[in-house]
Amino acid sequence: MRYSTKLIGTTRLAGAALVLTMAAACGSPTSMANAPASGTESAPPSGSGSASASASTPVPPPGKPQFDPPQGAVRVPDNRVDGAALPKTFPKEVYSDNGGTVLVVRAEEGGCGHALGEAVEQSAQKVVVDLSETKAQTGQMCTMDLRHPVISVALAAPLGERTVVLKRSAPR
Known part of the structure; x- marks a missing residue:
């Protein structure tokens, strides 16, 4: 019985590591918290556009x-x-x-x-x-x-x- 308990614990640990690895590859929840909720991005602050862009537009x-x-x-x-x-x-x-x-x-x-x-x-x-x-x-x-x-x-x-x-x- 002792052997099977170690095997179950190792399997759980490997499964948790796999889930954490996949979550890290897809992006962290904190990076998603800063994403726009509406699917749109807001306009950048004035002055960050191209050289020909007006500061007011x-x-x-x-x-x-x-x-x-x-x-x-x-x-x-x-x-x-x-x-x-x-x-x-x-x-x-x-x-x-x-x-x-x-x-x-x-x-x-x-x-x-x-x-x-x-x-x-x-x-x-x-x-x-x-x-x-x-x-x-x-x-x-x-x-x-x-x-x-x-x-x-x-x-x-x-x-x-x-x-x-x-x-x-x-x-x-």
Whole structure:
């Protein structure tokens, strides 16, 4: 009987260690306590945006997605947004902010990836925005969720009447 008691105690200890290891790999409860409850992030403090952002307009800095467009951003009319290169299910929402010098684009990301956006071409007729996603680290466990954050893309000049062309490149 003594042997089986030791075996049960060892099994319980190994099970507890496994549960603690899995909890540590997924994130600690304290990090979740600081996460936004609504699924949205608040706007960053003024001055933390891109170099062209106004101190009075909270614009998310590059690489810092939000889930709602900044307050005061103006939606670019659908007839000035060309999303033909994107999959049908990909969102095609574009907003202008900061006097038209910042585009706020609805992007797509999932799992461990994070949405990226860059103005790769800016002419008098159009602005081409390349949307991509960061690659997940090798060996990292990721969820299979799909998110549609808005990301900011700085422009060299105000958008004006130019068309916004959205394209998608492979994860980086």
